[in-house]
Amino acid sequence: MAQDYIVLETENELGKVQLNKTVFSSIAKNVIDEEENVKLAESRTFKNGIVTKIEDNLLTIKVSIKVDHKANVSDVCAQLQNKIFESISYMTELKPDSIEIEVVGFIF
Secondary structure: OEEOEEEEOOOOOOOOEEEEHHHHHHHHHHHHHHOOOEEEOOOOOOOOOEEEEEEOOEEEEEEEEEEEOOOOHHHHHHHHHHHHHHHHHHHHOOOOOEEEEEEEEEEO
16 A cells, blocks of 8 residues: 555654655655756656655655757756665665666756
């Protein structure tokens, strides 16, 4: 069953830390906005080009982008995937289970 939040493991007995899936979407969007060869693709299916799913406390992110036509698509996607993973891991101490990068077009 899909969830709207993920529960982080804490070291103390004071309570639970729960993060809404919009937190992860915002982090991914910030990473994409910082990249010069990439633009977030929007469509009718998903408003901001990012689909975040949490199932069984596992995080899956799917990002649809447009890539500059002069850039190496494979390198851009690999770097973007790595930066999103590192940013989420650093900011939330959670390692995403899956980050999918989907190229849906090019920037001319």
